[in-house]
Amino acid sequence: MLAVHPDYASNSKLARPLPPSGAATLDDRLSHAAVRRIAAKEHVFCEGDARDYVFRVEDGVIAVYKTLPDGRRQIIDFAYPGDLIGLGVLDEHVLSAQATTAAKVRCLSSTTLERMAEGDATLALKLYKSVCQELAATRSLLVTVGQRSAIERVAAFLVALHRRTAADGSLMVTLAMRRSDIADLLGLTIETVSRTLTKLRNMSIIEIEQGGTRVVLCDLARLSDLSNE
Amino acid sequence: MLAVHPDYASNSKLARPLPPSGAATLDDRLSHAAVRRIAAKEHVFCEGDARDYVFRVEDGVIAVYKTLPDGRRQIIDFAYPGDLIGLGVLDEHVLSAQATTAAKVRCLSSTTLERMAEGDATLALKLYKSVCQELAATRSLLVTVGQRSAIERVAAFLVALHRRTAADGSLMVTLAMRRSDIADLLGLTIETVSRTLTKLRNMSIIEIEQGGTRVVLCDLARLSDLSNE
């Protein structure tokens, strides 16, 4: 599971011509950065790897997780397009990142990023705010996992997914990950996630379509109530 | 529980003469910042309060937590001397902070801090790294709460507390909080925490002294094994 994937950083296009000035913004840099395609189930990086790059998700979904020695796994976050992954202060990754679907990421040298930030308070503050938001999301998940029942956890997950990914006005969300991924995010088992989804369906709060990967949140208000905020 | 404490920011000494240069370090500023004494069980700030100040714990222990509408509470972290609390990007606190024992904090205006950071990449990076570490700690707790059994959670808590607070070579840790606080950190009940501690005592892995507030980690190796890393 923690096997090394030899293709991690083999992309020779990573060293690209960059704008001349040191004042290039993070977005500038990233839009010039090389794209890496990630197959479903492929790792972007693994715990223990050298932290050479920071990635921005361009397409698809990346599960960021930590494993215990005995194989139990806690997913920390599902990263969606626009999200940065691989930030940190150590020179090794402490988490692993695996695509749940085919995905694309842009790769930015982490030493470059750090050097840029050393001379650019605006960039450094942007990184700070980015991590603050990640922290807020992680805390929110911690509350969910630490205090809520199974049905509350699943409801909270669906509501959060809707807020994060649904087009304005749409009640449809796509579960672009397996039940086991949702289970490992919420601290439940696959079976409990499955049973809880069918319970929500029986309560007419959601509809499940297309082989279980699409969910319509028919009664978003009640779902939100169930999630306890 | 979320009642406003009128004494939050009543300290008129907060506006202090500061070093002339804008290059004052965070530590400089903080060592000149006003100290606020916090009684046991008093709040430093509550969810929803204006985020006017960032605090550095000088003495005592501060529980940082979030409550659900129905009163359930998840403690996010126990802040010990040296820790910063109240950082964030919003202008309201999204968490509450309450002293578990009598404590002291230094207060730094958050707008001042932010203005300093806007022109000082070094400071901004320091804030970034500080939040990164907080993020790492929160993730670690998330793994504990999401994946570990009661005995593993309590073991992990004791080991983490030891790493964070014990003098070199000492096997003693002080539980400067009630069982209910530990329970709300670990996503357990008071009773389960208590039972688990006595189970660890019966296994000769810990000794409990002084009315349950001091614990000797006699067999730190086994405790660490139990915690699963």
Add this chain to the structure above:
DNA sequence: CGGCGTTTTGAGATATCTCAATGGGAGTGG
């Protein structure tokens, strides 16, 4: 010494887990 807050201990209830079997959908190869 009395009273209050807290911890410990016990016994029974229950939500979730575990183990096991079935079912469905997607992709592959004949």
Add this chain to the structure above:
DNA sequence: CCACTCCCATTGAGATATCTCAAAACGCCG
């Protein structure tokens, strides 16, 4: 184009870790 296979999701039944409710013990402070 169909059958086969594999992976994943669902459903069921029984096991169990943890919770809930209740009572007793402890320690601290006035």
